Amino acid sequence: DADVTQTPRNRITKTGKRIMLECSQTKGHDRMYWYRQDPGLGLRLIYYSFDVKDINKGEISDGYSVSRQAQAKFSLSLESAIPNQTALYFCATTSGGEAFFGQGTRLTVV
């Protein structure tokens, strides 16, 4: 089983819809992150969490919200999806400087 699992792997949704991307990890780490990646670009940080009670905005948090349900679970929500949120989304967990990434969720907003 993968250390970091993201669901769904692919999703097409309509403008204005609410959508949740889920992430779970089996590494036992406290720190979790959500990133988005646009074609040909690097990863940009959306939100991060150092533990269940600690949630922080990243570089591009507008239009997104998160929930840390447990140490192992960190969900990303788009309250009202818009087309420019079409991207590849990655969840990660870290121990020190080493990060473990999920396989990604490809989200298309039409």
Place this chain on the structure above:
Amino acid sequence: LAKTTQPISMDSYEGQEVNITCSHNNIATNDYITWYQQFPSQGPRFIIQGYKTKVTNEVASLFIPADRKSSTLSLPRVSLSDTAVYYCLVGDDNFNKFYFGSGTKLNVKP
């Protein structure tokens, strides 16, 4: 954020050694240097990490000069499967401060 500068792309042939250099002029005393590899539509994967001098593992070597303002990832005898994007990251344990630039797209040819 300790930003980094890498070549946008590099070409190589199978069996050659590939060296990718990264500049990080603003590296802080507590920062270390980490390299990640990313295949298309997959999450980045940790390759190697170092603080100074030379680090070697089963996949790559990392060379860091005394002033630490740059580093070089060395991939010995690359194969087609090494075609990927390589990211150089600089930071301490606060992974949320790691800056993912566009990375270096390595294309290995037969």
